[in-house]
Amino acid sequence: MHKTKKNKKYTGKIYRYTMLVFVISFLILNSFVHWQMQLQKQTKEAKATYTAETMVQRIETYLNQYQTKSVLLKQIVESDENMNMVKFETLADFIIKGNRALRGIELAKDGIVSEVYPVESNAQAIGLDILTYPARKDYAALAKKSGEYVMAGPLELIQGGTGMLLINPVYTVGAASEKSFWGFTILVLDWDTVIEELNLDGLDDSFYHYRIWNMDIRTGKQNLLIEYGDDGLKDELLVSCDMRNDTWYVEIEPVNGWFSTTEFLVNSMICILLSLFFAVLFLQYAIHRQEEFAHHEEMMRAAKEIQEANEVKSRFLFNMSHDLRTPINAVIGFTELLERHSDDEKKVTDYVKKIQLSSNILLSIINHVLEMSRIENGKESLNEDTESVKELIRTIDAVFETTSRQKNITCEYHVDVIHEYAVFDMTKVEEIFLNIMSNAVKYTPEGGHITADVTEVCEKDHKALYRITIQDTGIGMSEEFIPHLFEPFARERTSTESKVLGTGLGMPIVKALVELMGGTVNVESKVGCGTKISVELFFEIADGKRAEESDQKQEISSTEGIENLAGRRILLAEDNPLNAEITVTLLEESGLSVDHAEDGKMCIEMLHQKEAGYYAAILMDIQMPQMDGYQAARAIRKADDAYASIPIIAMTANAFEEDRKLALESGMNDYIAKPIRMEIVLDVLKQWI
Missing domain, CATH: 3.30.565.10 (Histidine kinase-like ATPase, C-terminal domain)
Known part of the structure; x- marks a missing residue:
């Protein structure tokens, strides 16, 4: 009675400690997974930052080509302040030729647009005072004050549509070598054409939602430049990029978010399963210790045997781990990828x-x-x-x-x-x-x-x-x-x-x-x-022939097996249901008919129930209940009937040379080691049928 109460008390402690092991394991593993996910997020954020900066740099590089044209126009105007209409149109035509995005070129003496090219599509801008016009004056004032060109926009154009203006101040030098403000040269860029020629779709935008914007210096509000994404931004990363006289901001977020729901669920499931695994290990160990206390003498002997077996197993696993870990990791990794991409047939x-x-x-x-x-x-x-x-x-x-x-x-x-x-x-x-x-x-x-x-x-x-x-x-x-x-x-x-x-x-x-x-x-x-x-x-x-045969080996082997063996009936002796299902399915898909016996005794009974020639061959497992494969093969060979000479092929996980010799000595014709490869099975069957 006392012993029973003591065992119950000890059992209660075991389960409490097991639960504690589970909780601690889960907390540690979950913390580790959370840390890994944060590292992953940092990596994704770094990549997103790089993508954002790349997009802005690409835009800046694109716009710089027009900045060069703007500087050229400015220098020519400064050297010839009395430029007439003919000279202007000739120069403007030269600059605008071959540039689809360059919608027009304007001269604004004293800030008032006086010359435009081409006139047909930009005539509405003539007479516009950009130093006083509300949507232009702040940019014009900044250009005049800094003495450098300013990018304004995207803005609604007077002549219709949306565009960006490259406003460059022009100064003339008087007799006393003093600079005086002459006006502006203005390059008008069609914003839709700019976006098209930038070809931002060629970047990693397929993986991101993003918005590119700057601050409107007149209103202080966000001025949207470019936007990509159907669902908008929810947990975006803000990246600032310096542009000339301006700062552009990129709000960017992966299409699937920084963490996918599937990834979170898989990681949580792994934490739970590993925690359960550690808890079960602890539970097994604790129960083992309890039984050891209850049966001290017997368990001492068993413990010694277990220790010796564990040492052998540990040495074996220790030596094998170096070579097994890599392919196992590949199997696990691609299995996980297979689960994630189960809807992608190619993957x-x-x-x-x-x-x-x-x-x-x-x-x-x-x-x-x-x-x-x-x-x-x-x-x-x-x-x-x-x-x-x-x-x-x-x-x-x-x-x-x-x-x-x-x-x-x-x-x-x-x-x-x-x-x-x-x-x-x-x-x-x-x-x-x-x-x-x-x-x-x-x-x-x-x-x-x-x-x-x-x-x-x-x-x-x-x-x-x-x-x-x-x-x-x-x-x-x-x-x-x-x-x-x-x-x-x-x-x-x-x-x-x-x-x-x-x-x-x-x-x-x-x-x-x-x-x-x-x-x-x-x-x-x-x-x-x-x-x-x-x-x-x-x-x-x-040689050429052997190389060609090697190149075509994969294509030929399975086809020939089906053609030569189609319709033949095989008797399979296999006690493991899973192995039997795999083998039967593979053989039937190769065109063979298969009957299944669960052990050697049933194999002999099924064989003798059929007339001679019904079965073309027997695939015989070795380790089976009631009668193993060796005994069954000997019994078939000793029988005085038509099946005494039927081809018997060992198909077993006993993969040593000694096992092959035992199979042949028992009367079997050939030997196949598991796990089976169907091309090998078909090749062996073709030799004996």
Whole structure:
């Protein structure tokens, strides 16, 4: 009774502490997310400021060309104060020719417009005193006082429409070398044509709502110059830009706001899920401790076994993390992008391809890390085929696109080869590239730069020497550490010092694979100056026919499988419903008919219920309840009937060579390792059916 009360009391504490862990985790994570979003907003504000300043600079640059014409006109008038109508029209025609936005040119002696060109469209302005006219006098007075030209407007023009005036004061020099005010030269710009020729749509306005305005020096109110956006501004950023004798203001805001609702909801959901994850971890740990107290002797033995298993698992995960993190990050990143852009068919197709690509690289890395001991023992072999060197770069770019973008790292990829197609093991070369590139991304700070080059150095005996060079602007390493770089688990700095997690296993794998292919690897690095790693490998040059076959491989494989296997019936023995659904769907989409058995015993029963020839082959999982795949294969081979010789193909997650041997020894004809790739399945089926 006492023990039960004590357990209940302890259980109550566990749940209270679990709730506390959830609350604290949520507060910490939410604070971190809020900080990240503020940083993101600052970045967006900086970009918006740059866009605003660029727009104003573009306008100013555009208007400066007319300022030059205004100065020219002023100088000519000052040198010839008795300019007659013929001279004026000739000069004005020369200035206005080829300038659609230049609507007219005016001379205003003593401030009164006396000459206009062309007369037909500007006659209404003749006689206007700009020193007294309400909408012009403040600008004219400012020009006269400063002695410099003034941009006025946009204003409603006397001759109709909206325009901007470039008012330039003219002074003549008398006999005593004294300057006297003569009047003004005025260039009239059609504002609608100015906006059209500025072509502000060519800037980033598709991402922003904005308003450009200045203060009317006469009324002190805002004078709207340009506006873009249907919904108006709600949380705009105000940017001021100095113009000649004026200040222009740009109110700018992203179309979707500084933060999107989807982004906020996703971040909140991530915080909640991670907080729940930490709370569940704590709850599991606390319950485990409670059970440990209740069953001390038994749990001591179990704890020892768990500790040993955890140590093995930790070592395994520790060593694997260096190589797995990058493709996993690519899968997660493109999955998130896929969710955000699910309505964009083109992006969905692109993201799905990149997810598939990263998943395949992830699988290949797992296989290679597990086979590291085979490499060291000289038992590893190369699976060479005709491959594209350019495809190698595209693959690596897809894997690191998300990671580099998150760290604001600029990655440049260059391929300079004469022979694009060569014979090599694509998976192993990808792993070499992946490990080096992963280190470059991890050890390069935000805003850094990484260059990856693949060049063909020379050709000899129908082989080409390819050099893979990856150079970064990261933290670098000391010359003393470089000789130890390829030692397993060697690290110059701890994770605490470098702020970078890793195992120190990536570069030993690189060296082992490079030596397996008969190549060389060279490292150049200085602390604080970055690292440059070069790998040189000789590959056999693919002849024209093999290169063409490699280029068409993707198009041919699935089509041939459907044509040769269409209508054939396959018996699938698979106990996992998810795996069974995937396999059945893929096979049926390839034109095959499929029956599903949930274990080896059911497989044999279904086989013998049908007449000879009904099933063309059996796809057999290994680990199944009641009767595994090995037992089922032996039973089928021992049976004295027509199905004793039916092709049986192992299809299992047991991916070691020993498992392949066991499958063949049990009477199976072939072996396919999961996760399955349909082109491989179809190729194997074509061999046996």
